[in-house]
Amino acid sequence: MDRISFTFDGQEVSCAPGSSLAAALTEAGVRGFRETEKGKPRGIFCGMGVCQDCLVSVDGRPNQRACMTATAPGMTVAPQPARPALTAPPAVNRSAHRLTPRVLVVGGGAGGLSAAIAARETGAEVVLLDERKVPGGQYFKQSARPEAAPLDAQQAEGQALVARARDAGVTILPEVTVWGAFDGPEILAADPGAVYAIRPGALIVATGAYERPAMIPGWTLPGVMTVGAAQTLWRSYGTLPGARVALFGNGPLVAQVALELAEGGAEIPLLGESAPAPWRRPLASLAMMRRDPGLARKGLSMLAGLKRQGIAPRHDLRPTRIEAAPAGGLLVHYEQGRHSGRITADAVCLNYGFQPQNEILRLLDCAMTYDARFDQLRPERAPDCRTSIAGVYAVGDCCGLGGAPAAALEGRIAGRAAAGGPGPSAGEAATLARHRAFQDALWRVYDSPAPPLEEAAPETLVCRCEEVEKAALDAALSDDPHDIGALKRATRIGMGRCQGRYCAPALAGLMARRRGTPMGDLSYFAPRVPIKPVDIATITAAEALLAEETNG
Amino acid sequence: MARPDLLVVGGGITGQCAALSAARAGARVALVDLGLNAGSTANAGSLHVQMQSRFLRLNPHLAENLESSLPLYLSAVKAWEALDAELGGVELTREGGLMLAESEAQLAFLEEKAERERAKGLDVEILGHNALHRMAPWLSEEVIGAELCRDEGKLNPLVANRKMRAALERAGVEIRRDRITALEDGAAPSALGTRRHSAGQILLATAWGTSALLAGTAVHVPTPPEPLHMNITEAGAYEIHHLVQHAERPITLKQFRSGQVVIGGGWEARLSEGAGAPGIRKESLLGNVALAARIAPGIGGLRVLRTWAGYNTPVDGKATIGPLEAASRIHLALPGDAGYTLGPVVGQSAAALALGAEGPIDAAPYSPARWRG
Incomplete structure (x- = not known):
């Protein structure tokens, strides 16, 4: 197949069509994509749009995630300077859309795809948003080249599920980042060419999880x-x-x-x-x-x-x-x-291990319970996967680790319920219980608690984004901060682009141990919009859409 | 510390400055605060001097109070400069503030406002298009002029709050964690929380909590909280040196030395039902940031990272400083709008009055007498 080429830092790079920038640069042997404020190189880390470390500037637009940006022939890509000049970026024309589907599914993994299919088959109009160019999620990880033969049974199963969703008539919007969740529920989202304000009849959150690395020097x-x-x-x-x-x-x-x-x-x-x-x-x-x-x-x-x-x-x-x-x-x-x-x-x-992507659920004020065994929050859910907030359902690993088979089944149950169909059958309930029992047993085999943050070496970067070392955290702790918010304001830990996704779980545990308080929703940073950093042109386009609705 | 000479209620910037100045003057000082976030700890660090169009627009009936307070704002900035030196740097800059005009009518409004402010001793000047754009190339061409107030500036409140805390510790101020719900005046005044805090004098730096605490006294100060929305972007090159406002539209925009652009200016947030921080409204987020991007297209390449909200306490647009009545041992330190700017001078003045010392300003015009009866 013909390769395409673009430039990075003035050098020509070629790659297969469909490659993400991060993949193309990795294949070309480029490791560091940018330098931080303190002059330290950074490259691809999470690979899924969460950590914000792989930022590059693309055709004059700063701060683009290389892992989530598709390559295009002739692109001019440059390492992202820590402090870009304040010059207006090239104008983008973003169309603005108000969507009011009966069911909105956020996340196109095992849970989200299954939910969308079930809701559609129950008769509802369904829109599914996924942040990647090709849906499938972390478990089914689809090839960026849809015509490519699946690598194995797992990828083939995902390909079939995506095809089923399309065949069922689910409207799949790819490359969409959800950045706002407000009462209603109302979801604000954007892709490279459009902004969306979505007020669904029912919302199914199927945002999965991101990985916990090891916080070591x-x-x-x-x-x-x-x-x-x-x-x-x-x-x-x-x-x-x-x-x-x-x-x-x-x-x-x-x-x-x-x-x-x-x-x-x-x-x-x-x-x-x-x-x-x-x-x-x-x-x-x-x-x-x-x-x-x-x-x-x-x-x-x-x-x-x-x-x-x-x-x-x-x-x-x-x-x-x-x-x-x-x-x-x-x-x-x-x-x-x-x-x-x-x-x-x-x-x-x-x-x-994994950390649930529960930002939407927490913003919408869904009741959460702390699961000490997996050290994560889980939303309180009814058997049909509805949360404590009317019209909001949650399925899969965004509710805490459960694995792909459970996510898919939860998706089918929630999709049907959200579309007005019946609740889980006795058979489904029994199967779900079996999946959950398997996960329980699996993680007993693999039980291995991470060393607590207290034991990290002083030079460990606790906050990747703001480059705050453990030593600075210790200094701030000597002032006995009242809560995790006070600690954040004292140290800048959690104020960076990843919005606390890596430091918050570690800090929450540390604060709870120090203060002898039980872990709960309030142990973590307060949920805040935007859910992911959102560019100003997106906000401007969304503002125009909502203003037009208000004014007539 | 069994019975401090001065008990400060409220650990925001006003209370902290009151406690620090009293301790430096030799008093035994305790500061009691619940440690929850919403007021000073949610602040964005503007040093306001010129009359804020936001305040004039929202409270036209209080314009006179605001105007009469202008000299206090000048003293406030001096107090902050002294504090900046004393604390070893809080990223304070006084590169001035710009209030922008996009129409001839707005420019005329600014000209009149500048005239009134000049009469009160402010260093203000009207800039035309070219002078303005040389100074601020990141502005939109639609901006035709501005009022420059050279007295204004900004600081980094995160740095200031951290250093303030360390200074309080060094000065021997005892920090107590409690929520004060009632007061007892008299020869041995007390503040009541989960325990009784007795002191020689009590100073309230309690912002929107003040009116509830004064229930049962002869002093009735209206202190409804004004929940305000804020946004912050990722870092860019440090090019916005001024504190930026608009003659007619609600916006403040400034850039920290560390590169992040802070956008606010009086967009409404949602009053919290409990003790927590106020909630975010999508209309405010969208409206505030879109307005910022229209005025300053240069920030368009930065992404918004966070939003938050805090409480302002405008009272009547004028500070309230001093004892509840002549013989009272309970004292008020209420900035009355722009709490972060005015906090140091108001806190220091109220503490000086409470200890019978000479304060940084003549506080007579700000007496609580206007709230009696």
Whole structure:
């Protein structure tokens, strides 16, 4: 297939059509996409539009996320300066749309697609918003080239689900970022060419989760990324994150991605799992196999695959520090029990669980309960997945970790209910209970609590965006801040572009432990619009739309 | 500290400055505050001097009060400059404030306003199109002129709040965490919360909480909170040096040295039902930012990162400083609009009166006498 080309920092870069900028730059060997205020290089990290580290300037428009921006022939891309000049960017013409579907689904993963199909099949008009160019979500990770043959059964299943949603008549709006959620509910969103104000009859939030990395010195270096970011590079764009990739984390995704990258041709010098080996937890392992023999078998065949690739997962192992290796690439220091070691790699992937993307739910004031086992908030839901707020449903991992099969089933239940159909059948309720029991057993096998923030080294960047070190956090804590908001104002931790997505969970736990207070919704930063940084041209276009409605 | 000489109720900038100046003067001082966010800790750091068109538009009946307070604003900026030096820098700059005009009528309004302000000692000047655009190239061509007030400026409230806290600690001010719900005046006045706080004198720097605390006294100050919306962008090059307002439209726009542009100017937020911070209205977010982008297209490449809201307490547009009555040991320190600008001078003046010392200004015009009966 013909390749396209664009320039980055004056150099010509070529890539396959459909590549994201981040994938194209990674393939071209570019690691650092920009420098921070303190002159530190940053590159792709979350790979899903959350961390805001991979910012570049595209055709004169500053602060574009390379991971979410599609390449186009002839683009002029430049590293994003920390402080762009205050010159008006090239004008964009954004059309403005008021949508009032019976059902609005936010998120096109397993849960959202299933919800949209069920609502449509129950007779409702359905609009589905997804932030990516091709829907599918994190589990089904679709290829950016729709004509490409699926890599495996998981991708094929996602492709079929997307096709079913289209065939059912779901209006899928891709590349849409939701930035505002207000009472009503009313959703404000934008894609590169349009803004949307959406007042649905019912809202189904299916926004999934983002990954928890390890907050260790060096976690911001270019080449260090989440396991999911590496998986997206490979599954969606056919780009390996590096030739030699070390993976560290907790849970089956880490091993799965190690295998996928190895099968894609990467060398995997180390796969480090923080939990003990499953055979050291025989009861939990047995319980897991009993609850879903199919999924458990999938896990075993993955282990066999790793073995074929010559990869032996190492257990009880955690990275402690990452630095730039003198000869290029990254040097990771790790500990395994009382032993320590070092390994070099050109890409280092981290995943220590997931954090629900519950911003919309919290903004809409849905009642939330803290789940201590998974250290995350879960919305309170009725059996048909409705939240405490009228007309608002929530499904899948945005409600706390549950896995793709549960998300899909919750989606079917919520989609039907939101469209006025019947509630869950006894069979569905039983299946959902089985999925949840499997997750419960799975995470007992992988149980491995992260070291608390208190133990982080003083030079650890607690806030990636504002570049605030643990030492500065400790200094602010000596003033005994009353709550997480006071701590934020004292340190700037959480004031940056990722809006506290990485620091908030760690800080919330730390504050609760210090003050002896129970964790809850108020332990986290207060929910605030915008949900994601929103460009001023989007606001201007939305303002014009709403003003026109008000004035006649 | 068993019984402080002065108990300050309210830990915003006004109360903090009252406590700091009293402690520096040798008094034993305690400051009691609940530690919740909404007032000073939600502030955006404008140093206002010229009459705000927002206030004139919303409260035309109080224009005279505002005008008579102009000398206090000049003293307030001096107090902030002294504080900036004392605290070791709070990113305070006094590069002036611009109030923009987009029409001849607006410019005429500014000319008249400037005349009145000049009579009160303000350093103001009307700028035509070319002079203005040389000074502020990021402005829209639609802006035809402006009033420049050289006395105005801005500071970074996050830095100021942090340094203020450290200064209070160094000065030996005892910080107590409590919510005060009632007062007892007399020879040994007390503030009552979950416990009794007795002191030689009590100073209320309680903004919108004041009128409830004074229930049962002869002083009736209206202190309804005014919930206001704010927005902040990601950082850009430091090019907006002035505090920017508009002759007719509700906006303040300024840039911190750290590059973020703060956009506000009196757009309404939603009054909170409980003790928490006020809520955000989408109309305010959209209207406020769209207006900012129209006036200053240069900020169009920055994205909005956060919004928040806080409470202003306009009272009658004039400060209230001093004891409830001649013999009272309960004192008021209410800036009356622009609380962050006026906080230091109002707090210091009220503390000086409470301790029988000489304050930075003649506080007689601001006596609570007007609220008695």
